[in-house]
Amino acid sequence: MHHKLETIKEVISNYIEINEEEWRSYSSGFSVQTFRKKEILLAQGHLCRDVFFVVEGLLRVFFVDGEGEEKTFHFSFENTFSADYESFLKKMPSNYSIQALEDTTVVLMSYDMLHGGYKILRNGEKLGRLLAEEYFFIFNDKIQAIYTQSPLERYNRLIQKFPNILQRIPQHYIASYLTISSVHLSRLKNSY
Amino acid sequence: MHHKLETIKEVISNYIEINEEEWRSYSSGFSVQTFRKKEILLAQGHLCRDVFFVVEGLLRVFFVDGEGEEKTFHFSFENTFSADYESFLKKMPSNYSIQALEDTTVVLMSYDMLHGGYKILRNGEKLGRLLAEEYFFIFNDKIQAIYTQSPLERYNRLIQKFPNILQRIPQHYIASYLTISSVHLSRLKNSY
Numbered sequence: 001m002h003h004k005l006e007t008i009k010e011v012i013s014n015y016i017e018i019n020e021e022e023w024r025s026y027s028s029g030f031s032v033q034t035f036r037k038k039e040i041l042l043a044q045g046h047l048c049r050d051v052f053f054v055v056e057g058l059l060r061v062f063f064v065d066g067e068g069e070e071k072t073f074h075f076s077f078e079n080t081f082s083a084d085y086e087s088f089l090k091k092m093p094s095n096y097s098i099q100a101l102e103d104t105t106v107v108l109m110s111y112d113m114l115h116g117g118y119k120i121l122r123n124g125e126k127l128g129r130l131l132a133e134e135y136f137f138i139f140n141d142k143i144q145a146i147y148t149q150s151p152l153e154r155y156n157r158l159i160q161k162f163p164n165i166l167q168r169i170p171q172h173y174i175a176s177y178l179t180i181s182s183v184h185l186s187r188l189k190n191s192y
Numbered sequence: 193m194h195h196k197l198e199t200i201k202e203v204i205s206n207y208i209e210i211n212e213e214e215w216r217s218y219s220s221g222f223s224v225q226t227f228r229k230k231e232i233l234l235a236q237g238h239l240c241r242d243v244f245f246v247v248e249g250l251l252r253v254f255f256v257d258g259e260g261e262e263k264t265f266h267f268s269f270e271n272t273f274s275a276d277y278e279s280f281l282k283k284m285p286s287n288y289s290i291q292a293l294e295d296t297t298v299v300l301m302s303y304d305m306l307h308g309g310y311k312i313l314r315n316g317e318k319l320g321r322l323l324a325e326e327y328f329f330i331f332n333d334k335i336q337a338i339y340t341q342s343p344l345e346r347y348n349r350l351i352q353k354f355p356n357i358l359q360r361i362p363q364h365y366i367a368s369y370l371t372i373s374s375v376h377l378s379r380l381k382n383s384y
Contacts, residue, residue, distance in 0.1 A: 065340050073339075086332050089325060095336055118318070125317030126310070132324035133281060139331035140278050144287055146338060147265075148257045 004032050004055045007079055008107050011053070015130045016123035026121060029113035035100040042098040048087035050108040054078050057104025058168060062176075063096045072176040074138065075101075075169065077162065082106075085135045101169060151180045155188045196224050196247045199271055200299050203245070207322045208315035218313060221305035227292040234290040240279035242300040246270050249296025250360060254368075255288045264368040266330065267293075267361065269354065274298075277327045293361060343372045347380045 005027050012018060018026070032055070035041055042048050044063055052059065059076040061084075073096060076082035087094035088111060118124040145154050155178060158165060165174065166189070175185040197219050204210060210218070224247070227233055234240050236255055244251065251268040253276075265288060268274035279286035280303060310316040337346050347370060350357060357366065358381070367377040 063340065066342055066345075071339060073335075086329060095340070118321070123317075125315075125321055129310070129317055129321040129324055132321055132328055136324055136328040136331060137278060139328060139335060142335060143265075143331060147263060148255065148287070150258055153258075 004105060005030060005107065007055055008053045011079055012127065016121070016127045018121060018123065022121050026117055029110070029116070031108045032105065033108055034103065034105045037100055037103050039100045040097060041100065041106070042084060042094055042096070044095065044097040045093050047091060048084040048094045050110050051081050051083040051085070051088060051114060052076070052098070052106040052108060053081050055105040055107060057106075058101045059104060059106075060099045060101050060169075060173060061096050062099065062173075070176070071179075072173045074142070075162070075165070075173075075177065081131065081134070085132075101173075146179065151178060151184060152188060154178045154180075155185070196297060197222060197299065199247055200245045203271055204319065208313070208319045210313060210315065214313050218309055221302070221308070223300045224297065225300055226295065226297045229292055229295050231292045232289060233292065233298070234276060234286055234288070236287065236289040237285050239283060240276040240286045242302050243273050243275040243277070243280060243306060244268070244290070244298040244300060245273050247297040247299060249292060249294045249298075251296060251298075252291045252293050252361075252365060253288050254291065254365075262368070263371075264365045266334070267354070267357070267365075267369065273323065273326070277324075293365075338371065343370060343376060344380060346370045346372075347377070 008030070009018075009023060009027070035057075041052060041059065054076050056078060058078075059082045060072055061074040061076065061082060062070055062072045065071050074082075076098075082098060084094040084096045084098075086092070087096075091111070114128070118128045121127065145157070149157070158174070158178065171185060172182050175182045178185065180188075200222070201210075201215060201219070227249075233244060233251065246268050248270060250270075251274045252264055253266040253268065253274060254262055254264045257263050266274075268290075274290060276286040276288045276290075278284070279288075283303070306320070310320045313319065337349070341349070350366070350370065363377060364374050367374045370377065372380075
């Protein structure tokens with residue numbers, strides 16, 4: 001447990017100054033859980049009760065669209081946070097599902113814990129601001145990708161950001177994430 | 193000036209507790225500017241130096257996509273904030289342009305002013321967190337609309353949210369916002 005919390009401490013320390021005493025009190029609210037490959041951490045339509053911090057493994061955020069088709073929205077790699085943040089903040093049913101693509105260990109941060117931290121930590125609200133800004137950036141990137149980038153550009157950016165993604169994630173999920181067909185993705189891969 | 197700042201004070205007071213003294217010091221950094229109909233407040237590729245709070249009038253947030261086509265992304269009505277928030281926060285060139293669709297009066301909040309407020313105001317960071325969360329919600333809604341809603345659903349939600357939008361905004365901007373053709377929009381309107 002202790003070791004698993006080291007990375008999240010580092011990540012949070014990148015956002016805000018937090019001393020040992022604060023950390024001890026704050027991290028006592030965390031819990032750690034391991035999910036098996038393919039296990040569902042959050043099901044669309046359910047309340048997202050926790051923000052997940054990925055210690056080890058890999059998560060896929062996806063949803064079923066109006067036509068009943070499954071769309072992959074986002075991949076959460078090690079040392080990043082994952083959630084349906086709207087469901088979490090507004091306490092409403094989730095629009096997304098979250099699934100483990102590998103055996104995955106996460107730190108769970110509940111609503112009460114996170115919002116308690118905003119009050120308890122000297123820089124708690126700042127942490128909340130920076131987390132919300134990060135979420136905003138992810139969604140902003142997504143919108144830019146959908147509207148302004150060609151499939152090839154989207155593919156190149158993905159590979160640049162996550163060089164080993166093709167080894168870790170099945171091709172049909174990557175194609176769905178890029179909003180292209182699997183055939184199209186094969187063609188892009190083979191053009192290198 | 194004083195009257196124009198009343199609405200932004202109300203909006204900020206909905207987010208956080210702010211006393212008279214704090215407000216006087218904080219709002220002394222605001223400036224107020226009026227733009228004529230069609231005037232550009234922010235041009236794509238330029239740095240977004242300010243967050244705009246719309247006191248009166250109406251803004252359109254748009255961008256030119258990879259194919260050189262202009263796409264309307266968002267409308268900012270009275271008593272809401274408008275910006276390319278990523279450009280503003282990261283001090284990078286803007287991906288969007290912002291244009292006045294009517295004669296529009298805005299309160300300008302600069303980066304230094306807003307970030308100064310995070311430190312000066314007792315609840316400054318909380319204000320920043322809630323603003324970032326609001327931005328996140330706007331982008332989240334947009335993504336949900338693109339991926340999961342039919343054109344009719346998107347239209348119905350828009351009309352529900354902004355009942356007088358058809359009177360205030362030219363049809364081709366609304367069609368672009370809904371990512372449908374003007375002909376398609378006419379059909380949706382006439383089906384009522």
